[in-house]
Amino acid sequence: MESSPSHLRELDLEDRTPYQPSAGAEPNSRTRILRRGLQSPNCELEVLRLRLEGLSEADCELFASALRSAPPCMKELELTDCDLSGPGVQFVCFPLQSPDHQLAALRLKESKVPDQVYEAVASALKRSPSHLRRLELVWWDSGDLGDSGASLLSAGLRSPTCELQTLSLYGCSLSGSSFSPLVSALEANPSHLLDLNLGWNPLQDSGVMELCGFLRSPRLENCSLTAVSCSLLVSALRSGPARLENLDLSWNELKDSGVKELCSFLEDPSCRLQTLGSVPVCLVTPEHTGEETPEPRTQTTLGSGFWAGSGGPTAGFTHSAVSRAVLKVRFAQQAGS
Template sequence: MEEFVLKKFTGSQNTADEVLQKLLPVIKECRSAQLYDCGVTDEGCAALAPALRSNPSHLRELNLSMNELGDSGVNLLNHCGVTDEGCVALASALRSNSTHLRELNLSRNKLQDSGLKLLSDGLKDPHCKLEKLRLWDCGVTDEGCAALASALRSNPSHLRELDLNYNKLGDSGLKLLSEALKDPLCKLETLWLNDCGVTDEGCAALTSALRSNPSHLRELSLSENKLGDSAVKLLSDMKKDPQYGLQKFLF
């Protein structure tokens, strides 16, 4: 089976965990498992983890968004209450099984800067091949950006997509990220920074980074920020200039 889907299961949490355990023989043979908003808890994850270990090469996508997992460390944990403790486990997983994970969605969790620092330690591993990282509305500020920028400089060649929408980065956070983007080995293609408190000052740093490393960034979103006309024009002109790779600019 290519895909298994169980969304918005309406039973109790205990029932959801029991159903998940019964379905494990089917799930572990699938390429994709969508278990969105099913009331799964840590108990269900405890059963799921050994099933994945028994057949580790098959499952490629696991979506456990909008469940009650707490700090269980699994892929695509959108809005699941993950905190620092879960980030420690995720960082360890990135280091110990770093060649397999390609996409990690931790949006709307309470990571804060401390959680991102812990996760960044895993991203620094030279064998980490993570390509997509989504941290939408995670309470990240410029302090977390410093850790993320450090990780990008340590292991710059794999991350292709970074979503930091609705965090409190400000100009100082964007400046830190821009320094990492200047690295000629950086291959980031998509950067989302909607409603991050960015002004013309942060855009100036980003523009400088794009001039230093013009060929890779394809999509940039700066919607809901405080950008002046001059900053918008500068980035819009870059989009029109064929020497830059920028193909999509949202503001």
């Protein structure tokens, strides 16, 4: 990054060496070295992904300071296990709010995210022109976007200048009061969003009912859904433009009745669904019962959560349900053998 010219455009650093900074600790040596490269006038780094065990508030503050003096070339920033709760929050806020920066993708995973970050994201989405195209907030354990965070994000999503294409709010404890304003904002400004990931949020069937007015390739993995959600989704797809190509309902208790609803829609000539989960399969029409494998009507994907068998924390239905829904399912890799 300090060489002239510098050709490094993408940097992905992961260091899980145990490091537990004490309260008020100074930034460690690895942070100082990276800071020196970032603030070099020769630095043209566009993509930075950091997963540094024990990245403290002081470390983040040092990185923020480096970005202020660095050339404005950062396009993608991904941080994992970072404490952004203090002055280090500017590590994220500065490239979002600075008119000289054009940050297009922000991913925050398992990090302490204060409302200041959501305010900065909203500000970036309201800017004209807005450069942010991808926003991912991911928690595997105990994330909580909260009502205030959801409200701030909603203000940005509602903006007519917002051109966000991918929104992932994974494991953010979305439900009720925090989910409704987000859906309302997405419905008000739906033109650009292509991919919506709401996995591992307790949305339940009531959340899907709100979402039915806005279907953009939703990923609804482990959202406490039942067969009621299948009925709601299929009804919305039949009554509206059949543009939906991707749908993930893995790890939900859909039962046989829910699967029948989905399968009946897959047979509909208007169905454009290409992905139903994450594992490739061939869908074969019921009249083909011999050994010879015909060309499938469509190449589709069915999530692995659907096929773990009954009794586990999966879709909760039997294989015979699919047979009764007049579809034979075979994995694509077997069909190609």
